[in-house]
Amino acid sequence: MKKTFTRLTVFAASLAVVLLTACTQEQQNKISRDIQNWTGTNGVLEVYAGDKLVRRFLKVDKISTALGTDDKSPRAYRYGYGVLDENLNMLADPDEKKVYFEVSDYSNTVFFENPR
Template identity: 55%
Template sequence: MKRLVTFSLLALSLSGCTQEIQNKISRSVQNWTGTDGVLDIISDGKVMYRFIKIDKLTTGSATGQGGSGESRAYRFGYGVMDKNFNLVADDDEKKVYFEISDFATNYVFYENPN
């Protein structure tokens, strides 16, 4: 019964939040629980680069006057560059920072199926 009341209170409090606030809460929970994301960078129908062990992709935000925080047209994150495309972080593959543009890049981000 206590769990039901707690869940009901949580649901009621979230229903009063804007969609943006709900998304931020969802992302923070996802970051807390962790994920095993894979990012494929595609050109001419072929995977050119693959990053694995990604916990999140973050949208760039403007930091200009007034602190508007507007979204920018790129994503960034940290992941292991999977040189041999085997979905495993091998000893010679290191974690790197990456950025991808929404304008010039085709990419697919998904959970590692292994």
């Protein structure tokens, strides 16, 4: 029984590796994003004007690339949902609400996982 289980495990792992290497890089990225979306994240998006922090969004689970309705081409902005940290204290205070946001590809932004 143990040999059969070990062989089955090795076969399943080998099959998974073959299937993943057969995927294009974009397909692998999509699988990774799907897993990340399922598990969730605690991202922070900061927007800068020069060297000054002007906006911060907390509890961002993902940032998506906008696609054209007809041509499905990527647009020059990203969008998502997060809690607007109005007082910039890195805490989602009770009076701060979750909002929709868009940021241009040309804006000065930093996205990272919240270390707290």
